[in-house]
Amino acid sequence: MKECILELENDHPKLREVWYERTSPCTDEYNCLAFAAGDLCHWWEPGCLPPYYWPLIQHDLTVPSFIEAFKTIGFSVVPDATPQPGMEIVAVFVDENDQVSHAAIQEEDGLWKSKCGDRFDIRHSLDDLNFGKLKLFLTRPRIIRQLPDYDESEECPYHLELQKRDAGPEWRKAEF
Amino acid sequence: MTAPYPPICDVREVNHRKYSEVAMRLTEFLRKGSSAAHAERLVNELRGRRSDGANNSSVKERFEHLAQRWRTETDGYSMVRKKIQHHDYQEIIGELGYQAVPLILRELKLRGGHWYHALSLLTAENPIPPELAGDVPAMRECWLQWGRSRGLVDSE
Numbered sequence: 445m446k447e448c449i450l451e452l453e454n455d456h457p458k459l460r461e462v463w464y465e466r467t468s469p470c471t472d473e474y475n476c477l478a479f480a481a482g483d484l485c486h487w488w489e490p491g492c493l494p495p496y497y498w499p500l501i502q503h504d505l506t507v508p509s510f511i512e513a514f515k516t517i518g519f520s521v522v523p524d525a526t527p528q529p530g531m532e533i534v535a536v537f538v539d540e541n542d543q544v545s546h547a548a549i550q551e552e553d554g555l556w557k558s559k560c561g562d563r564f565d566i567r568h569s570l571d572d573l574n575f576g577k578l579k580l581f582l583t584r585p586r587i588i589r590q591l592p593d594y595d596e597s598e599e600c601p602y603h604l605e606l607q608k609r610d611a612g613p614e615w616r617k618a619e620f
Numbered sequence: 621m622t623a624p625y626p627p628i629c630d631v632r633e634v635n636h637r638k639y640s641e642v643a644m645r646l647t648e649f650l651r652k653g654s655s656a657a658h659a660e661r662l663v664n665e666l667r668g669r670r671s672d673g674a675n676n677s678s679v680k681e682r683f684e685h686l687a688q689r690w691r692t693e694t695d696g697y698s699m700v701r702k703k704i705q706h707h708d709y710q711e712i713i714g715e716l717g718y719q720a721v722p723l724i725l726r727e728l729k730l731r732g733g734h735w736y737h738a739l740s741l742l743t744a745e746n747p748i749p750p751e752l753a754g755d756v757p758a759m760r761e762c763w764l765q766w767g768r769s770r771g772l773v774d775s776e
Binding site: 448451452455456472473474475476477478485486487488489491492493494495496497498505545546559560561562563575 | 691692694695696697698699700701732733734736737740746748750753754755756757759
């Protein structure tokens with residue numbers, strides 16, 4: 445099994461027992477918040493140095509601040525995740541400090557999609573991931589996401605590099 | 621004459637300080653946009669301490685070990701703020717110091733990764749213009765260009 449999948453399942457052990465599907469290559473170019481926002485060209489995160497992308501001047505990940513940020517791209521709060529025709533729903537998770545820790549987007553069939561850190565996107569059920577406590581849902585008219593092509597038979601470039609690195613001193617000597 | 625900025629830290633104490641404390645003060649310093657001369661003095665002093673340490677080969681091996689473990693253990697984190705709190709990332713900044721900069725740039729070139737915080741702390745610079753915030757390939761290129769202009773990254 446591919447190393448990145450093993451690592452994902454170590455972080456989210458429930459995925460070993462349930463169905464889920466990988467849907468993209470590994471990339472550090474966007475995170476779950478950007479993915480939920482529909483922006484695959486930026487990493488969305490407030491309060492970093494140097495800064496990453498965030499739509500507001502106020503930089504924090506409290507729930508009210510997060511709602512304000514997502515309001516700027518058309519989202520509003522809804523009480524539950526009942527699918528509505530033509531609408532998309534984002535599920536927002538928080539950590540033990542009530543800071544936003546993850547966001548997942550609902551597909552039209554009711555399943556969810558998440559970008560998992562620097563790894564890949566997966567289709568999954570809402571309670572399969574270990575990203576924190578489900579806090580609220582946001583909705584807006586559905587947009588079309590241009591997802592990167594993914595060939596399951598291809599190895600991630602990053603993990604190929606690691607394999608080379610682990611191959612031993614010959615590669616190391618040649619490389620340095 | 622009174623110094624225009626309070627000292628970030630007494631460099632004589634650095635060896636006894638934990639990384640997080642020094643990093644916090646550097647972070648605050650960078651955020652305030654304090655004078656470049658002050659930043660340079662601090663960084664040079666920290667460089668001096670660090671260059672007393674291990675030779676280049678062991679620094680490289682240590683960096684590779686820490687960087688690989690950091691990646692494996694934090695790849696799944698959705699937030700950079702959590703990735704950079706990892707002990708290996710902190711050790712690269714706090715223990716390897718400026719000697720790690722060429723190694724970080726090489727790692728960035730080969731495998732990417734969220735090294736921008738470490739690079740800013742270690743060099744007291746930020747070559748990423750505000751309009752490129754969050755555009756990760758562009759952020760990477762800004763730092764690689766910064767490294768090339770200083771001979772720290774291969775130009776090919």
